[in-house]
Amino acid sequence: MNAPALIDTHCHLDFESYDGDRPAVLFRAREAGVIAVVNPAVDLVSSAAVCQLAASEPLIFGAVGIHPNNSADFAVAHVDELRALARQLRVVAIGEIGLDYYRDRSPRQTQRRALEAQLELAAALALPVILHNREATADVLAILRDWIGGLPANHPLLGRPGVLHSFSGTVDDAAQAVALGFYIGITGPITFKNADMLRRVAAALPDDRLLIETDAPFLTPHPHRGERNEPAYVRLVADRIAGVRLSTYEAVAAQTTRNAVRLFALPVPG
Numbered sequence: 477m478n479a480p481a482l483i484d485t486h487c488h489l490d491f492e493s494y495d496g497d498r499p500a501v502l503f504r505a506r507e508a509g510v511i512a513v514v515n516p517a518v519d520l521v522s523s524a525a526v527c528q529l530a531a532s533e534p535l536i537f538g539a540v541g542i543h544p545n546n547s548a549d550f551a552v553a554h555v556d557e558l559r560a561l562a563r564q565l566r567v568v569a570i571g572e573i574g575l576d577y578y579r580d581r582s583p584r585q586t587q588r589r590a591l592e593a594q595l596e597l598a599a600a601l602a603l604p605v606i607l608h609n610r611e612a613t614a615d616v617l618a619i620l621r622d623w624i625g626g627l628p629a630n631h632p633l634l635g636r637p638g639v640l641h642s643f644s645g646t647v648d649d650a651a652q653a654v655a656l657g658f659y660i661g662i663t664g665p666i667t668f669k670n671a672d673m674l675r676r677v678a679a680a681l682p683d684d685r686l687l688i689e690t691d692a693p694f695l696t697p698h699p700h701r702g703e704r705n706e707p708a709y710v711r712l713v714a715d716r717i718a719g720v721r722l723s724t725y726e727a728v729a730a731q732t733t734r735n736a737v738r739l740f741a742l743p744v745p746g
């Protein structure tokens with residue numbers, strides 16, 4: 477029997493940690509039932525690399541964007557470069573973008589400027605956004621609320637504006653994001669011993685807002701913690717979610733695949 481279809485909505489297969497064995501990683505993903513992965517970029521160079529990877533590998537869809545940790549030298553001209561890259565066929569989102577007050581590698585004011593400019597680009601192109609947030613929840617939600625509030629009533633992103641990737645907030649934070657139409661991405665930490673808050677979030681989310689991700693090569697789920705992560709392990713995230721939602725692996729796989737297909741308008745069955 478075939479494994480239930482899964483979509484890893486966040487992984488970084490363009491990173492050099494896969495240069496030695498990318499085909500094997502993709503093979504194992506397919507064996508695990510993964511029918512698509514979304515590979516966000518972190519800067520202009522990786523945006524171009526992701527486009528190339530997505531064009532050459534049918535499993536991979538790309539996103540282009542500048543990560544907050546790489547936004548210190550952000551300039552408006554960068555948005556033009558992203559716009560040109562985003563026109564490529566297999567680019568399905570703008571990301572990853574957001575705010576990171578934990579690492580604080582770029583001035584916060586610059587991070588916010590880069591985020592707002594890329595949200596504007598996403599709205600202009602009607603591409604959903606992939607959001608990174610570390611210790612900046614209040615500012616992220618405020619900026620997203622303004623952005624959504626400024627979209628015209630018939631804008632195609634209303635109801636599917638994007639995903640809060642690798643969510644690490646509270647049940648209430650998640651509810652606020654869902655009220656704005658966002659999806660919530662759950663990663664490997666849900667399998668960790670001390671992740672009760674994340675499990676409560678995963679249990680409370682509406683069916684139609686839930687996404688599964690690996691964030692590979694990072695955040696490797698139990699029992700592979702400490703090793704490099706890869707998209708095949710997204711099944712461990714789905715399995716743990718099934719446990720906390722008192723559901724089945726098959727049901728979580730089917731629902732999250734459907735959600736990913738809808739959010740990113742993926743040309744795969746879902």
Ligand SMILES: [Zn+2]
Binds near residue numbers: 486488516
């Ligand atoms: Zn990421």
